[in-house]
Amino acid sequence: MAAIVKFLQELQREISCSICRGYLCEPVTIGCGHSFCQACLSSSCRDGAQVFSCPECRQVSQGSELLLVNWHLAELTELGKELSSKILQSTQGQSQCVIHKKPFKLFCEQDQTTLCVTCGETPEHGAHKISPVQEAPDKYGRELQHIHSLLKQHLEENEQLLAQVKRPAVDWHWMIRGEFHKLHHLLMEEENRCLERISQEQKASQDTLSQHIQSLQDLLQDLQEVGQQANLDLLQDAKQLLGRSEAVLAQRARAVTPELREYPIPGLVQMLYRFRVDLTMDPTSADSCVSISGDLKSAKAEEDWPEETKDSSCHAVLAEQAFRSGCSLYWEVDVAQLPQWVLGIYTPSLRTRRRSGKKVTCTSLFLLQCVKKEEDYYLRTYPGPLNHRVKSPFPRIGVYLQYSSGTLGFYNVLQRSLIYKFYSIPFTAPVKPIFCPGPPLPGTKPGPMTLCPVDSHLCSCCHSSQ
Known part of the structure; x- marks a missing residue:
């Protein structure tokens, strides 16, 4: 151990600067072989001097030597500092410094080690906070006692908070469960009223058709009886029968084509808002019959729409976005300025299904179409059975796609009601x-079909976004 201490003392002399008495910093070795900190040597020489004398042996050296840093000596200095620190740490628990043979009277708070007076003056600890070794235990004891009190206080507070969380003053579970129970009860009542209304309207439609059938049968019977009458009697009844016939035939269209009823579902559209997506239209998918706005949010029919395709949906535009497995998506389209339009989805490939041992290829289009004939509007689906009259056109249509279940729904956003829903579509991405x-209708100038922003809502009082 003595040999190690002696070696360390010699090493400290070699890696110390005789000007500042500290460890060498960017050491410079001059011609005489002595080394100094570059900053110390520069400050000891006169500015602009071409020669200078060594501060230790007074041998004359050239000024240009100040620029040459001895990097090997710099590395050795760092190793010496590290070795000195480790030896000091190994002496903890002893009564005196092994290197300087002096008792420990100081304590370095940064390195958490005891020092002798000479160690405290070394460059390694020169910038550290040093205190007398007798005062350090009391100081740290007071700090530890303060921390102990704080921790104990925080522990008690957190235990009280935990007890409050376990037994809260407000039973939120009970209250929220009660609100949902009330909501479920209200929804069930609304569902029953809606289903009862559907049953009543179906019965009314059946009665209307039955009455219409009876009117047809009565009219046919009367026509048959009149046909067997004499010419004079026939002339007397012909005008009245023709009037009845015209009235019965005029009722046929409304009797045969059902009217699409509105059954508002509370909270339906608000629930669908959770799945709203921001869509844009693909300008490359449009032909000359359709123009797309610069922001890719609107499509408009051009005036040169071909006459032979008045009732087709071949001039359609696709969205830029494509959706794949597992997603639920909802978007809204403003069609308030259009008397006729088509909305839906397109998928280039669908799984084939087997039915009765035969392979059935599914359609790749699922559409909702609005058509105007005379004064009436009709909603139709492709494919599907929907062909219903509506009282007035809808200002906004909501479309909900649930890929995982293969469903596609269309909604009347203003009335918060379902228009039609496709089920079990065998999607593939x-x-x-x-x-x-x-x-477009002849002689009209229709407006655009516009994708609604994801944060827009339809006001029921003015049919506009608020």
Whole structure:
């Protein structure tokens, strides 16, 4: 151990600067072989001097030597500092410093080690906070006692908070469960009223058709009886029978084509808002019959829409986005300025299904179409059975796609009601929304079909976004 201490003392002399008495910093070795800190040597020489004398042996050296840093000596200095620190740490628990043979009277708070007076003056600890070794235990004892009190106080507070969380003053579970129970009860009542209304309207439709059938049968019977009458009697009844016939035939269209009823579902559209997506239209998918706005949010029918395709949806635009497995998506389209339009989805490939041992290829289009004939509007689905009259056109249509279950729903956003829903569509990726702002009616100038922003809502009092 003595040999190690002696070696360390010699090493400290070699890696110390005789000007500042500290460890060498960027050491410079001059011609005489002595080394100094570059900053110390520069400050000891006169500015602009071409020669200078060594501060230790007074041998004359050239000024240019100040620029040459001895990097090997710099590395040795760092190793010496590290070795000195480790030896000091190994002496903890002893009564005196092994290197300087002096008792420990100081304590370095940064390195948490005891020092002798000479160690405290070394460069290694020169910038550290040093205190007398007798005062350090009392100081740290007071700090530890303060920390102990704080921790104990925080522990008690947190235990009280935990007890409050376990037994809260407000039973939120009970209150929220009660609100949902009330909501479920209200929804069930609304569902029963809606189903009862559907039953009553179905019965009314049946009665209307039955009355219409009876009117037809009565009219046929009367026509048959009149046909067997004499010419004079026939002339007397012909005008009245023709009037009845015209009235019965005029009722046929409304009797045969059902009217689409509105059954508002509370909270329906608000629930669908959770799945709203921001769509844009693909300008490369549009032909000359449809123009797309610069922001890719609107499509408009051009005036040169071909006459032979007035009732088709071949001039459609696709969305830029394509959707794949597992997603639920909802978007809204403003069609308030269009008398006729088509909305839906397109998928280039669908799984084939087997039915009765035969392979059935599924359609790749699922559409909702609005058509105007005379003064009436009709909603139709492709494919599907929907062909219903509506009292007035809808200002906004919501479309909900649930890929995982293969469902596609169309909604009347203003009335918060379902229009139609496709089920069990055998999707394969990808699926793209499709839009068609036509065909336009002759002599009219229809407006655009517009994708609604994800943060827009339809006000029921003015039919506009608020």
